[in-house]
Amino acid sequence: MAIMVKSQGNHHAGVVVNDRDKRLLRQHYPWVFGRSVKAVPKDIADGDLVPVYSEDREFIAWGFFNGRSQLRIKLFEWREESFNLKEKIRERIRRAYLFRHQVLKITGQTDAYRLINSEGDSLPGLIVDVYGGSAVVQVNLLAFYQNLNLIIETLGDIVQVDRILVKTDEHYAEKEGFELRERWAVGGGDGRAIIRDGDLLFAVDLLGAQKTGFYLDQRDNRRVVKGLAAGKRVLDCFCFSGAFALWALKGGAKEVVCVDSSEKALELARENLRLNHYAARIVKAKAFDFLKEQAAGGERFDLIILDPPKFAPKKKDYAKAMKGYFELNRMAMQILNQNGILVSCSCSQQVDQESFVAVLNQAAISLGREMKVIDVKTQAPDHTFVPSCPETRYLKCIISEIE
């Protein structure tokens, strides 16, 4: 069923989606899955920008089509009139920059921030993080891969960086049907950068890194930890490069233990401690084993941070993830002193905040303890989210006292 757009230029046949999903999509839910698609005209190629219609011929939005991907269309623009795609991409990059600089005034705090956050900045599948004089572009959508030169050029005009690294998340690239190894689009070097957050310095390894190099999304949550850490014995569990640990030390923690299973992460943690003239005990271990051992040895902490990797990458993992969160938090509570503070995080898109708080509460109750919530935090505001798509508000950081 081919439908033509009535506006001038950009005459493209449209994709028709199920009437059942119309309301949600018109409310700016940005993802159309394969099961919702009723008809696709023959002349559409993967990566094309196409108009999307409901079965009753109502225009819904413009979106990027990819027949290979289960997430068949990523919606991009809800206004019907035609537009110049390149201009629109440039304008959205500019807007994202102004938001960070004029509204958030982010560089007053740090020189490392997320400049473009995918759906949150109406550029679905594009992430750009700035690390001082370097930028890392992560392309997860074929249409942006096809427009990479334009994106690099626009970034070069707007952001003051000496080098730009381009990479992709392997999982997305395979789904989207393109290959992109990490490569320098501007400048080069070994991928090392030193960033500043507040007056703390962090070494970042941009090449082959977890995420794009640093967990920028926890910026504000680390400052909460700083405010709670004075005089405390702190455990930073799943510490990566030790950023929570350093903020705890800055807040006057008496003693800090950092645990991670990755040697590469721990090397960075050691370097970051040295850079800031602090000391902590570094332990390479699997978190569950470490917590069990500590419990058996009668060790106790006053403040524990749990920031594990995603337990539920997909919907089908939900029940297993909830069980995992229950057990992990229960084990941590067992080595937490009375009235100790638990900073418990989840970055699983599939787990909503309410369910996460509920599972922490169940863990406390199962030990005969009471949980008092001090603060409910999420990702830092440069990690913009879309209110119509709860999945984009992926980070939960619940700070509580366990009596």
Ligand SMILES: C[S@@+](CC[C@H](N)C(=O)[O-])C[C@H]1O[C@@H](n2cnc3c(N)ncnc32)[C@H](O)[C@@H]1O
């Ligand atoms: C979300 S990141 C933590 C980020 C860190 N808290 C920060 O603020 O930078 C998760 C970390 O868990 C580590 N990890 C993954 N599985 C683990 C396990 N079973 N035990 C301990 N660490 C693990 C990874 O190496 C990674 O550094």
